[in-house]
Amino acid sequence: MTAPEPTPAVLTGMKGANDKPFAKLVQTLSFLVLVLLMAMTVVLFIDALPAIRTFGISFLVGSDWDPVNGGFGALPFIYGTVMSSLVAILLAAPTGIGVAIFITEGFLPPLLRQPVSIATEMLAAIPSVVYGLWGIFVLIPILRPFMKETANLLGVIPLLAGPTPGPSIFVTGVLLAVMILPTIIAISRDVLRAVPETLRLGSMALGATQWETIFSCILPAAAPGIMGSVILALGRALGETMAATMVIGNTPQIQASLFAPGYTLAAVLANEFAEAITDLHTSALIYAALVLLGVTLALNILAQWLVLVVSGPNSERGGR
């Protein structure tokens, strides 16, 4: 390796002799990530081929899952995955963003800021099987009377109808919400911290109250980053396996009520993969994994598009 001609450091910023190989290395590594994703998709597709040939697109709209007679349709799993993740996001996003504002915008005495931050991040360190156990033994008994009362009062709305056996899409949503809170809080907090102080001061100087400042200056400036945190959290919720399978009830039926048990794509993989005896059953499960990949991708694209719409013309990405 011959060193390039020394140029004044001032002109080149931080460039040194080691930059070229390092840049190559980083390029290779980022390229590898892409290759890995492609490889996974290809392998899934190949293994799912028997099921794709047998069921084709009807796999996505069929709701019959019958390992004995070899009929497989994944709609109940797709429905359960999307519904439980939606409930989780609807609960966790406002809460998480609220907590992030609470930590960053001076509502907390400085002494408490660090402990609260650390406590929320501790939530992320709990293994999902522990969350699942907590769901079975603590969350379900706590939520059961609430679900029962709600079903009694508002049972006319199909979404809130009884009966309420306990394990359900609703409970799964609540549990997932707790699990994805730290992701939303930690990222939103850092994004809010990065909003230039001048914005705050300028807004205050023009006579805005603290709340007006938060809602009309800081949140819009931080919106793309906050949306990013929600997208990341959504991915986590969609793919959660162990905790979901422990509290969702594992019933492959589509029922209108949130209080009815359901099933998710990740849960059916965890439940049946090890014991699948027929080749078609195994292949159908891998097809389900492929569908899960597709659902995650579709929701991510939707969320990215939302970011573009929300951030509008004042972000560097810019609206058209």
Added chain:
Amino acid sequence: MQHLKSALFALLIGSLGLVALPSTPVLAQAALTGAGATFPEPIYSRWFSEYNKKTGVKINYQAIGSGGGIKQILAKTVDFGASDAAMSDEDLAKAGKPILMIPTVAGPVAITYNLSGVASGLKINAYILADIFQGRIKKWNDRRIAEINPSVSLPDVDIQVVHRSDGSGTTRIFTDYLSKVDSGWATRIGSSTAVKWPTGLGGKGTEGVASLVKQTPGAIGYVEYAYAQQNQLSVAAVENYNGIFVLPTLEGASAAADGAVVPENYRVFITNSKGKTAYPISGFTWLLVYQQQDDATKGKTLVDFLWWAIHDGQKFAASLNYADLPPALVKRLEKSIKTISYNGKALLSEK
């Protein structure tokens, strides 16, 4: 530093010496690997550790599930497979070579329920179970349950069905029993390690079913007997072939194994057995091995272990809540194990 170096050097020399030392002059032995069912895992781990103490043979076992056990033995990635669901003719044909299915222990599957004020011993039969698990009987004080339980005051509570959500040999045994007795169940749902349940909640693993039943008032589920014992769950007395209501016990499972007609290939589900005191929801678990071994040493190690398992191994069964094999069956298994060969020569020295 110098000290450390010399110490390391000494260690290295020492370890080399150890390797070079002649090992105890026994016949050549090989380590075995196996994979499969989770239901017999407690007793298998005990067997492998006891056998290792006795002979020094290392056996690695991975409890990946019955389906996995069948797949792995077909792919020849393991020396033996293990399954609670015996292999189908289709699977056996896939192997290309004859596979022996050696039953090792039997176990009862308990029907457990959560009814305040009703202790163990609620009487139940296959027709009622089939209708409960199809969502046709919805209340605990249903006329049909009350009829066979005149002395029990049944509460007006909704029944909440709980079944396994993961594929499992336990489900295979339970659905096999219902299929045998109730023709409606056989045509509508059938029997397998995973079936299309018309109703109910799914719990992941036996512990999942047990905890759901414990948590949900009015729940009914099925779990391995060992779990019901450990968690002190209420268990039902199930009507057997002779019209006797039997609580799940090891004796009941042994009686079921005794009363069953075991075919040549040992593929028999001992559910609804004709034994007088048999507990009707019982099942064997099998080890799956190739009758023609590809490796003399491994094959020899394997047959020696199988021989030990059906004889000395049986005494560990009861303490772990499994039922041992009936003596008549052990006699037959001896003959079968003697047919395991390498290059056309039987591997088991005459015993």
